[in-house]
Amino acid sequence: MSLWVDKYRPRSLEDLHYHPELSARLRSLAGSGDFPHMLFYGPSGAGKKTRVACVLRELFGAGAEKLKIEQRVFLTPSKRKLDVNVVMSNYHLELTPSDVGTYDRQVIQEILKEIAQTQQVDLNAKQRFKVVVINEADQLSRDAQAALRRTMEKYMSNLRIILVANSTSKLIAPIKSRCLLVRVAAPTPEEMESVLAYVAKKERFDLPPEVASGIVAEATGNLRRALLVLEALKMQHPDLNAEKLEIAKPDWETYCTKVADLIVAEQSAQRILDVRAKLYELISHCIPPSLIIKTLADRVVEQVDEALKADIMHWAAFYEHRMRQGNKKIFHLEAWVVKVMSIYKHFMFDIDLTGFDE
Amino acid sequence: MQSFLKPPKQQPKHAVDPALQPWIEKYRPKTMDDISAQEHTVQVLKKTLGSNNLPHMLFYGPPGTGKTSTILALSRQLFGPELFRSRVLELNASDERGISVVREKIKNFARQTPRAADAEASRGYPCPPYKIIILDEADSMTQDAQAALRRVMETYAKITRFCLVCNYVTRIIEPLASRCSKFRFHTLDASSNRTRLEYVAHAEGVAVTPSVVDALISTSDGDLRRSITYLQSAHRLSASTTPPGEIQARDIQEIAGVIPDAVVNRFAGSLGVEGEDVDMDAKKGGYDGVRKAVQELVMGGYSAMQVLSQLHDIVILHPLLSGRQKSRCALIFAEVDKNLSDGADEELQLLDMGLRVWKALR
Ligand SMILES: Nc1ncnc2c1ncn2[C@@H]1O[C@H](COP(=O)(O)OP(=O)(O)OP(=O)(O)O)[C@@H](O)[C@H]1O
Ligand SMILES: Nc1ncnc2c1ncn2[C@@H]1O[C@H](COP(=O)(O)OP(=O)(O)OP(=O)(O)O)[C@@H](O)[C@H]1O
Ligand SMILES: [Mg+2]
Ligand SMILES: [Mg+2]
Numbered sequence: 001m002s003l004w005v006d007k008y009r010p011r012s013l014e015d016l017h018y019h020p021e022l023s024a025r026l027r028s029l030a031g032s033g034d035f036p037h038m039l040f041y042g043p044s045g046a047g048k049k050t051r052v053a054c055v056l057r058e059l060f061g062a063g064a065e066k067l068k069i070e071q072r073v074f075l076t077p078s079k080r081k082l083d084v085n086v087v088m089s090n091y092h093l094e095l096t097p098s099d100v101g102t103y104d105r106q107v108i109q110e111i112l113k114e115i116a117q118t119q120q121v122d123l124n125a126k127q128r129f130k131v132v133v134i135n136e137a138d139q140l141s142r143d144a145q146a147a148l149r150r151t152m153e154k155y156m157s158n159l160r161i162i163l164v165a166n167s168t169s170k171l172i173a174p175i176k177s178r179c180l181l182v183r184v185a186a187p188t189p190e191e192m193e194s195v196l197a198y199v200a201k202k203e204r205f206d207l208p209p210e211v212a213s214g215i216v217a218e219a220t221g222n223l224r225r226a227l228l229v230l231e232a233l234k235m236q237h238p239d240l241n242a243e244k245l246e247i248a249k250p251d252w253e254t255y256c257t258k259v260a261d262l263i264v265a266e267q268s269a270q271r272i273l274d275v276r277a278k279l280y281e282l283i284s285h286c287i288p289p290s291l292i293i294k295t296l297a298d299r300v301v302e303q304v305d306e307a308l309k310a311d312i313m314h315w316a317a318f319y320e321h322r323m324r325q326g327n328k329k330i331f332h333l334e335a336w337v338v339k340v341m342s343i344y345k346h347f348m349f350d351i352d353l354t355g356f357d358e
Numbered sequence: 359m360q361s362f363l364k365p366p367k368q369q370p371k372h373a374v375d376p377a378l379q380p381w382i383e384k385y386r387p388k389t390m391d392d393i394s395a396q397e398h399t400v401q402v403l404k405k406t407l408g409s410n411n412l413p414h415m416l417f418y419g420p421p422g423t424g425k426t427s428t429i430l431a432l433s434r435q436l437f438g439p440e441l442f443r444s445r446v447l448e449l450n451a452s453d454e455r456g457i458s459v460v461r462e463k464i465k466n467f468a469r470q471t472p473r474a475a476d477a478e479a480s481r482g483y484p485c486p487p488y489k490i491i492i493l494d495e496a497d498s499m500t501q502d503a504q505a506a507l508r509r510v511m512e513t514y515a516k517i518t519r520f521c522l523v524c525n526y527v528t529r530i531i532e533p534l535a536s537r538c539s540k541f542r543f544h545t546l547d548a549s550s551n552r553t554r555l556e557y558v559a560h561a562e563g564v565a566v567t568p569s570v571v572d573a574l575i576s577t578s579d580g581d582l583r584r585s586i587t588y589l590q591s592a593h594r595l596s597a598s599t600t601p602p603g604e605i606q607a608r609d610i611q612e613i614a615g616v617i618p619d620a621v622v623n624r625f626a627g628s629l630g631v632e633g634e635d636v637d638m639d640a641k642k643g644g645y646d647g648v649r650k651a652v653q654e655l656v657m658g659g660y661s662a663m664q665v666l667s668q669l670h671d672i673v674i675l676h677p678l679l680s681g682r683q684k685s686r687c688a689l690i691f692a693e694v695d696k697n698l699s700d701g702a703d704e705e706l707q708l709l710d711m712g713l714r715v716w717k718a719l720r
Contacts, residue, residue: 028598036380036591042659077456109452146451146498156380167704168615169663174421177584178380180591181615186657221657290703297706301645309645310713317710321702 005227008199011065013054016047017198018191019184026051026182030058035127037152039137039163039176042184045222048164051184052133055162059127060091074107082107092131097139105144108134109151116155129160137163138170145172152178186221189213195223196230203234211240218247252287253295260299267341272334279333289329293320293336300340308347315339381590382583385558387427389435394582395550396424399541403432410486412436414511414520416535418527419543422583425523426494428543433490438483445472445488451495460506464491468514489518496522497529504531511537545580555585564593566605573607577614588613617660622668625651629669629712630719632678648712655708662704666694666711679719686718 010016013023013030029035040048056064066089074082082103087094095111097104115130134140140148152161152175161179168176187195193212200207211233219226229247237245249257259278262271282292297316301309315336323332387393390407393400399417406412417425433446447467449455472489493499493507511520511534522538524530546554552571559566566589578585589605591613596603611618623633628651655665673679673687694711698704 025595025598028600029594032594032598034594036594041661043657046657046659077454143451143498146495148452149495150450151452153380153383156383167659168661169698169704170701173581173584176615177422177578177581177587179587180594181613183612183615183659185659220653290706294703294706306645310717313706313713314710317697317702317706320706321697321700324701 003228004199004203004231005224008195008202008227009050010054011057013058016051016054017195018047018187022051022182022184023054026055027058029180030055035059035129035160036180037156037161037163037178038182039165039168039171039179040182040184041165041168043186043221044166045219045224046184046186047223048184049135052162052164056089056092056131056133059131060089061126064089064091066090072111074103074110076103076106086111091125091127092133094133094135096135097141097144098136102141104141105147108140108144109147112148112151112155112159112161116151116159118158129158131160131162133162133164135164136166138165138167140171142172145175149174149178187223189216192216192219192221192223192226196226199227199230205234205238205240208240211245214245214247218249252282252285255282256292256295257299260296260303263296263300263337263340264303264344267345272338272341275337276330276334279330279337283330289323289333290320293323293333297336304344305347308343311343312340315343380587381558381562382586385554385561385586387424387431390428390431393424393428393431394554395546396428396543399428399543402541403428406432407435407484410484412486412488412490412519413539414515414537415522416527416530416538416540417521417523417543418525418530418540420545420579420581421525422578422581423543423545424582425543429490429492429494429521429523433492436484436486436490438480438485441480441483441485446490446492448492448494450493451498455493455499455503457500457503457506460503460510464507465510467491468510468518471517488516490521491518492521492523494523495525497524497526501531504534508533508537546582547580548575551575551578551580551582551585554582555589558586559589562593564589564605567607569607570605570610573610577610577616584614615661615664617655617658617664617668621655621658621660622665622672625655625665625712626669626672629716631673631676631715633672644716645713648716649709652705652708652712656705662698662708663695665708666691666698669711669715673715683719687715690714690718 013027016023040052042048053065067087068089070086070088072084072086074084076082082100084100084107093111093115095108097108100107112132115132148161163171163175163179165171168181193209193216196212196215197207207230215226215229215233219229232248233245234240236248255278259275259282262275262278265271279292283289293316297313301312304312319332319336319339322335323329326332390400390404415429417429419425430448434442437445447464449459449464453459467489468491470489472487496504507520520538522530522534527535527540552575555571555574556566570592574585574588578588588610592605592609595609595613596605608618627633628647670687670691673691674684676684679687690711694707697707
């Protein structure tokens with residue numbers, strides 16, 4: 001039994017539920033024999049990966065869905081061994097830079113050169129080239145990106161690259177100028193509701209419209225999230241009675257809400273210690289610190305006076321940026337908490353803040 | 359019998375069907391005369407074709423302005439296609455170029471005395487008695503590797519000339535830079551850009567209106583590679599619809615990741631920038647208004663850098679905002695730009711920018 005997100009993931013371009021013009025463009029590109037390097041970008045859960053998989057199928061047929069995982073060993077320049085799992089079919093191969101860490105340049109170059117130098121052996125293959133999909137391309141190091149530049153030009157005959165990223169901001173201009181950029185916007189609420197309705201119909205149950213719109217409102221454009229919530233709700237409340245339904249948030253989010261409450265309820269040295277312990281807890285559960293600070297800030301801002309909101313967000317942006325450059329994430333989270341507490345306290349007790357802000 | 363007499367044609371290793379070749383490669387300048395703009399550099403380098411004198415060189419300048427093309431064309435014109443292979447070593451950022459490579463591969467190539475050119479292969483080419491090592495994208499070489507190059511460059515200067523190619527001349531260590539004649543490549547001016555684009559479009563039989571060419575030029579910042587790629591992408595898309603359509607200026611903007619005016623104007627409106635098509639609801643702003651507007655952009659998948667750059671243009675060129683308001687915004691934009699290129703979270707940065715601009719304009 002697979003999860004609904006997988007069970008109802010569209011497999012071909014025709015089955016995709018939304019952005020029909022985009023699907024049509026992709027279909028004709030795949031059929032044109034003149035397929036470019038591509039860069040798919042858009043927010044999380046908007047359906048980039050799904051769409052790329054459909055494009056591969058359009059290019060190569062069902063064979064592109066027969067995936068195998070191969071374990072490969074690479075030698076780093078310092079002759080250390082590096083095990084990397086590579087997902088591939090006969091026609092394409094997928095890479096995720098975060099799996100390879102600091103050696104993304106070496107691994108990607110080795111793989112690309114190898115593919116570029118082997119001809120397509122399958123004589124029935126519909127295309128002469130193979131495709132390399134690079135997920136999370138915005139995480140590629142600068143070095144790895146620089147190395148892609150000439151490679152993308154030189155090996156065009158046997159190789160196409162499909163980059164998948166949340167944003168194009170972190171990709172260097174020479175890479176972007178070698179790709180056809182494809183923006184995958186999040187589905188609109190109506191589009192998301194119709195996907196939910198479709199799934200409900202396939203699973204043979206009634207989905208009250210209020211429930212659907214409630215789920216969609218919580219999911220902020222992330223279809224994966226909406227589908228996961230729908231499935232969980234259905235498990236917990238088989239009758240889906242809208243009256244009593246509460247859409248459960250992920251544990252870590254509920255936890256963040258509690259931390260935000262703590263910050264707003266009391267501002268003291270002791271409270272900072274309490275909060276810090278909870279921040280450690282979140283970090284140790286592998287919640288990305290950027291996400292922690294964003295979520296906390298959102299929750300705090302909901303509870304404070306309009307006059308403070310902008311300031312609190314400003315410092316969240318400020319410390320999130322610092323956090324990227326620093327080493328110890330917790331320091332910056334904590335600094336933000338202190339900052340928020342002091343802003344809040346001064347506001348409540350109406351103390352003049354001039355000269356305090358930096 | 360016929361086929362027996364005709365020796366099978368040797369296919370080069372990476373032969374590409376020209377119809378499938380990216381246009382940037384297909385129209386890569388073959389000789390110095392094909393290089394657009396860059397008159398000064400071309401003029402100086404052409405003189406070296408007549409003499410046996412070539413200094414070490416350092417080419418620098420923004421992407422897609424012809425640096426790689428120029429050195430390849432020059433080398434080809436010096437040696438001809440046959441000798442090119444034995445006399446020229448091209449290494450770029452995709453090749454391993456750490457210190458050990460400098461010490462072994464580069465040094466080995468540098469110290470070989472060039473074999474006398476065989477008369478057949480060299481006919482019609484000057485074939486000067488040295489080799490050329492092209493270190494393309496040299497700004498991605500480590501400082502150590504660059505330092506190791508110094509000696510190699512000096513020791514074998516008689517028989518080997520180096521050409522370093524980079525975007526940022528400041529990333530080349532001074533001792534290397536000072537050993538080279540420097541050639542600066544400029545972003546292409548609009549008229550050279552236009553001429554080249556029209557040449558390519560014509561050769562490919564693609565109809566382009568002046569407004570499409572304008573869109574290509576304005577979205578590519580003088581980077582000819584970018585504008586040619588955009589042109590090809592737009593052509594692919596318009597040719598693959600049924601029936602084949604004409605390229606529109608809007609297609610170019612979508613391909614280039616430019617945000618539609620309506621979307622940016624709505625965003626600007628919710629930050630308090632007065633405009634024609636700003637709806638009154640959005641104008642209320644405040645925390646919730648800005649937050650909602652930012653979320654819309656994020657869900658649309660637009661890149662924060664692009665939002666920043668288009669908002670910047672709206673604000674700075676705005677006819678009604680005061681100088682003081684614009685200055686305040688300029689400070690905010692600069693800061694956010696820096697944070698974004700440091701890799702800060704895009705949504706938080708956009709939100710912070712939005713809230714601060716909103717405040718600055720009140
Ligand atoms: N066009 C679509 N029609 C119907 N369902 C879709 C569509 N696109 C995606 N989905 C559903 O949404 C889920 C999430 O999509 P996907 O994994 O492609 O998102 P993504 O953009 O790659 O997200 P991330 O950036 O987080 O990796 C899929 O499992 C699939 O069930
Ligand atoms: N000055 C020019 N004249 C003619 N064509 C050019 C010129 N500059 C760029 N081009 C076109 O753009 C393509 C890329 O140019 P080239 O590789 O020389 O750029 P570059 O300056 O080396 O860029 P990068 O810094 O990204 O390596 C060429 O193949 C050619 O089609
Ligand atoms: Mg994905
Ligand atoms: Mg170059």
